[in-house]
Amino acid sequence: MATQGQVITCKAAVAWEPNKPLVIEDVQVDPPQAGEVRIKILYTALCHTDAYTWGGKDPEGLFPCILGHEAAGIVESVGESVTEVQPGDHVIPCYQAECRECKFCKSGKTNLCGKVRAATGVGIMMNDRKSRFSVNGKPIYHFMGTSTFSQYTVVHDVSVAKIDPKAPLEKVCLLGCGVPTGLGAVWNTAKVEAGSIVAIFGLGTVGLAVAEGAKSAGASRIIGIDIDSNKFDIAKNFGVTEFINPKDHDKPIQQVIVDLTDGGVDYSFECIGNVSIMRSALECCHKGWGTSVIVGVAASGQEISTRPFQLVTGRVWKGTAFGGFKSRSQVPWLVDKYLKKEIKVDEYITHNLNLGEINKAFDLMHERGCLRCVLSTDI
Ligand SMILES: NC(=O)c1ccc[n+]([C@@H]2O[C@H](COP(=O)([O-])OP(=O)(O)OC[C@H]3O[C@@H](n4cnc5c(N)ncnc54)[C@H](O)[C@@H]3O)[C@@H](O)[C@H]2O)c1
Ligand SMILES: N[C@@H](CCC(=O)N[C@@H](CSCO)C(=O)NCC(=O)O)C(=O)O
Ligand SMILES: [Zn+2]
Ligand SMILES: [Zn+2]
Numbered sequence: 001m002a003t004q005g006q007v008i009t010c011k012a013a014v015a016w017e018p019n020k021p022l023v024i025e026d027v028q029v030d031p032p033q034a035g036e037v038r039i040k041i042l043y044t045a046l047c048h049t050d051a052y053t054w055g056g057k058d059p060e061g062l063f064p065c066i067l068g069h070e071a072a073g074i075v076e077s078v079g080e081s082v083t084e085v086q087p088g089d090h091v092i093p094c095y096q097a098e099c100r101e102c103k104f105c106k107s108g109k110t111n112l113c114g115k116v117r118a119a120t121g122v123g124i125m126m127n128d129r130k131s132r133f134s135v136n137g138k139p140i141y142h143f144m145g146t147s148t149f150s151q152y153t154v155v156h157d158v159s160v161a162k163i164d165p166k167a168p169l170e171k172v173c174l175l176g177c178g179v180p181t182g183l184g185a186v187w188n189t190a191k192v193e194a195g196s197i198v199a200i201f202g203l204g205t206v207g208l209a210v211a212e213g214a215k216s217a218g219a220s221r222i223i224g225i226d227i228d229s230n231k232f233d234i235a236k237n238f239g240v241t242e243f244i245n246p247k248d249h250d251k252p253i254q255q256v257i258v259d260l261t262d263g264g265v266d267y268s269f270e271c272i273g274n275v276s277i278m279r280s281a282l283e284c285c286h287k288g289w290g291t292s293v294i295v296g297v298a299a300s301g302q303e304i305s306t307r308p309f310q311l312v313t314g315r316v317w318k319g320t321a322f323g324g325f326k327s328r329s330q331v332p333w334l335v336d337k338y339l340k341k342e343i344k345v346d347e348y349i350t351h352n353l354n355l356g357e358i359n360k361a362f363d364l365m366h367e368r369g370c371l372r373c374v375l376s377t378d379i
Contacts, residue, residue, distance in 0.1 A: 004077040004087070005031050008038070011379050012133070012150030013358045014140055016064045018056030021359045022149070024379070027066070027140065029152045030132040032079035036125060037160050038132075039091060043173040044071035044148040045349075045372045046361050048204065049297055052273070053143065054362070057299035062123045065141035066133055068148030069095045070177040070372075072169035075160075082157045084328075090165045092176045092335070094327035095120070095144040097158040111188075111326045116156045120145030126156060146176075149358060151377045161331035164339060170352075171345050174205075174372055175334050177322070179345060182209020182271070183334075184323015185293050186217055190267045194218030199257055199265040200240070201281050202272035203231040205348050205371045206295055208238040210269045212344055215239025223265065225253060230368050237347065253277075257284035268292040275302045282306055288314040295320055348372045355379050 012027040032038045047070050053061040075089045085091060099105050099115035119126040123141030132154035133140040133147065147153045163172065182205070186192045198214040200207045203226040214222050215238070224232065224240035232243035242260075246253040258264045264286035270278045273296030282292040283306060292315065294304075304317075311317065325331070337343045351373035353361050361373040 010151035028134045033127040034080040036079040038076045039073040040076045041073040043170045045374045059300040062141040065143045066147040067143045069144040069146040071148030072173040092161045093146040096322040098328040099158040163335040178205040179209045181323040182206045183213040184325045185320045186213030188324030189320040192217040196266040197221045199223045199268040201225045207271035211238040254280040254284040272296045285315045291316040
């Protein structure tokens, strides 16, 4: 039965309130309006940022909402004036849009895009400033412009990357967030050179992807730091050459690293979201040139600090969103790299469940051995 132009009723996991189990509801998904695309989501993974917003730590977190931003699917229908995708296309929704026309997109200096950000930050679509989701007439907010914990979602056309249909959607869904973020933090934001010494704080999916990026950039030493010592065995496969558990040391971790590296590392990456570790990550950098990249997302109200002297003496503090990748242009390129076996993806997937088991998937995020859990939306 043709669904184009019709409201679709499907299953979605609704977060009614922070920290309360998600509820699988029959959700009404409106047809896409001008400049919008309705996507049948087939696979979605969970990222730590979903847990962060669900946990009430996100100043932009609005409830009730449909979370999820690391997914892949097939275009079901498109609204007026959508030219770059059509029904049947295989796509990855992108929380970081790319309109190619705004001040940000044209700057050549950033991957951030200003076209729809004001709407996606408040859980609505730009065209009529309303949501396309409802449950029994009650509107449900969008999340990050993607809302992938649903069998169908509606996104802005500037937030859709069309990918090679040969790519397995159950794997490349990961290219919607964590893996590109880590690779891009190294390749685009830090621009790590061959021979560099790199420190990575936090060896989840994002930190491991940083390791993979650093290895491919030719880093000479890749030091992984995590409070979970089991992470080292996994991390070796992604390029980590040395492991430090801060719990094994009395000295501040930045001092331990400075002592181990003849004055500090060339590049460090914070992949946890902990502001005190962000300080350590900056301060373990070498005087004169060491650069630290903040990747982790810290809770509302948290602030970073250091002595300005750290910067006066040449250390550089940077941050990255989606690893600096231009989403619509570069996600298809990352998919092609995966198909050519030039980047890992499968190795980050430790669990597979279905959308109906999403609360179990959130629990798994706190368990040892869990990197990414991919949910099939086929309940
Ligand atoms: N900037 C971006 O575009 C972007 C994109 C994706 C994710 N993120 C953020 O990156 C962070 C990492 O995401 P993830 O999915 O890899 O998370 P994760 O929870 O899988 O990984 C975090 C790792 O940090 C370790 N850890 C926790 N506290 C620690 C401490 N005090 N010292 C050392 N290690 C510690 C954990 O053991 C775990 O291995 C999150 O904050 C997430 O929100 C940012
Ligand atoms: N609403 C949050 C923003 C958190 C944040 O920084 N998000 C990252 C992506 S995390 C993906 O897992 C990002 O892309 N930021 C840039 C942007 O949101 O435009 C908060 O306010 O803390
Ligand atoms: Zn994410
Ligand atoms: Zn733009």
